[in-house]
Amino acid sequence: xxxxxxxxxxxxxxTFALVFIGGATIITxxxxxxxxxxxxxxxxxxxxxxxxxxxxxxxxGHLNPxxxxxxxxxxxxxxxxxxxxxxxxxxxxxxxxxxLKVLYPANIVAATRLGGQSISSDINMLQAISLEAIAxxxxxxxxxxxxxxxxxxxxxxFAIGLTVTAGILAIGPLTGxxxxxxxxxxxxxxxxxFEGQTAYFVGPLLGGIVAALLYDRLFLPREPExxxxxxVAPIT
Numbered sequence: 001x002x003x004x005x006x007x008x009x010x011x012x013x014x015t016f017a018l019v020f021i022g023g024a025t026i027i028t029x030x031x032x033x034x035x036x037x038x039x040x041x042x043x044x045x046x047x048x049x050x051x052x053x054x055x056x057x058x059x060x061g062h063l064n065p066x067x068x069x070x071x072x073x074x075x076x077x078x079x080x081x082x083x084x085x086x087x088x089x090x091x092x093x094x095x096x097x098x099x100l101k102v103l104y105p106a107n108i109v110a111a112t113r114l115g116g117q118s119i120s121s122d123i124n125m126l127q128a129i130s131l132e133a134i135a136x137x138x139x140x141x142x143x144x145x146x147x148x149x150x151x152x153x154x155x156x157x158f159a160i161g162l163t164v165t166a167g168i169l170a171i172g173p174l175t176g177x178x179x180x181x182x183x184x185x186x187x188x189x190x191x192x193x194f195e196g197q198t199a200y201f202v203g204p205l206l207g208g209i210v211a212a213l214l215y216d217r218l219f220l221p222r223e224p225e226x227x228x229x230x231x232v233a234p235i236t
Contacts, residue, residue, distance in 0.1 A: 004081065004084050006059055007059060007060045007081065007084060007085065007088070008084050008085075008087070008088045009088075010056040010059040010060045010061075010088075011056070011060050011062060011063060011084075011085050011088035011089050011092065012088040012089075012091055012092040013052070013056070013092065014052040014053070014055070014056045014060075014061070014063040014092070015063045015064075015088065015089045015090075015092035015093050015096075015182055015183075016092035016093070016095060016096045017048055017051075017052045017096075018045065018048055018049055018052060018063055018093075018096075018180075018183060019092065019093045019096035019097060019100075019115070019182070019183055019186050019187070020096040020099065020100060021044060021045075021048040022041070022044055022045040022048065022115060022183065023096065023097065023100045023114055023115025023116075023186075023187060024100060024104070024115070025040060025041050025044035025045070025115070026041055026112055026114075026115035027100065027104050027108055027109065027112045027114065027115055028108075029041060029112070030108070030111060030112065034173075038168070038169065038172050038173060039169070041168060041172065042164075042165045042166075042168035042169045042172060042177070043165055045164050045165065045168055045177075046161040046162055046163075046164045046165030046166075046168070047161060047165075048161075049063065049157060049160060049161045049164050050156070050157040050158050050160060050161025050162070051157065051161075052157070053147075053156070053157025053160050053161065054156035054157040054158070055157075057147065057156065057157065060085065061147065061157070062085055062089070063089065063180075064089065064139075064179070064180045064181075064182065064183075064204075064208075065085075065086050065089050065090070065180070065181045065182050065204075065205070066136050066139075066140060066179070066180060066181065066204035066205050066207065066208030066209075067139075067140055067143055067208060068082050068085045068086060068089070069082075069205050069208050069209050069212075070140045070143070070144070070208045070209055070211060070212025070213075071212065073209050073212055073213060074212050074213060074216040076148070089182040090181075090182045090185060090186070092182070092186075093182040093183060093185060093186030093187075094185070094186045094189055094190065095186075096186060097114050097115075097116075097186035097187045097189065097190035097191075098190050100114050100115065100187075100190075101114055101190050101191075109191075113187060113188075113191050113193055114186075114187035114190055114191050115187050116176075116184060116187030116188050116191060116193065117175060117176025117177070117178045117183075117184050117196065117200060118176060118195060118196055119174070119175055119176075119195070119196040119199060120173065120174045120175070122174065123174050123175075125196075125198065125199060127174075128174070128175045128196065128199035128203065129198070129199045129202050129203040129206075130203070131171045131174060131175050131203070132171070132175055132178060132179065132199055132200060132202075132203025132204055132207065133202075133203040133204070133206045133207035133210075134207060135167035135170065135171050135177060135179050135207070136167075136179040136180075136203060136204040136205075136206075136207035136208050136211070137207035137208070137210055137211040138163055138166075138167065138211070139160070139163045139164060139167060139179050139207075139208070139211075140207065140208040140211035140212055140215075141211040141214070141215055142159050142160055142163045143160055144211065144212060144215035144216070144219075144220075145159075145215065145219070146159045146160065147160070148215070148220070149215075149219065149220060150221070151221065164177075164179060167179050175196075175199060175200075175203075178199075178200045178203075178204065179204050179207075180200075180204060181200055181201045181204055181205065184196075184197065184200035184201075185197065185200070185201075
């Protein structure tokens with residue numbers, strides 16, 4: 001039980017930080033030009049994610065329901081613990097969004113939807129889902145390639161944060177570059193605006209699951225089972 005609370009706290013704090021810092025950056029972005037704002041938002045999300053993944057990696061380090069889904073389908077997390085992660089992630093995102101709503105001026109909050117994402121009128125829902133799925137595929141692929149693979153370079157959350165930065169730079173103007181259902185749902189709930197949530201759930205979850213299965217099956221080493229391998233004795 002104590003271990004579950006540790007994982008819950010790490011996921012809650014990490015996701016809270018991502019939504020709060022990322023949302024605050026979006027809220028203050030209207031004073032910047034469009035091009036500068038996108039770069040500013042991309043780097044803010046990438047930087048805070050790199051920091052928080054590194055800070056929580058020893059305990060959990062997911063901070064994204066799509067990442068947790070990838071771990072679940074590859075049997076790297078127990079189903080009940082995955083539920084704990086999801087509750088913590090969505091809880092952290094929701095609390096962060098409501099705090100942003102209280103702390104920032106109402107007119108700016110309304111104009112920016114608390115940093116929530118929206119789909120451009122230039123694309124349809126299928127395109128939005130596809131863009132989110134592809135960007136999240138890259139993200140979860142990098143998670144497995146830098147944090148899961150035992151032979152991977154140990155770079156903390158640096159590569160993961162850079163992948164989010166690149167994703168927002170690439171698809172941000174069209175979908176907001178969510179790549180994280182919790183990050184989108186928190187502001188949507190606080191503002192009671194659920195436009196585009198289908199894309200922000202289906203796309204990231206689909207892309208994350210495909211990336212996890214691909215990396216797990218194709219790249220992770222399959223060591224032969226030792227002949228003397230028996231039951232693991234409990235730690236006393």
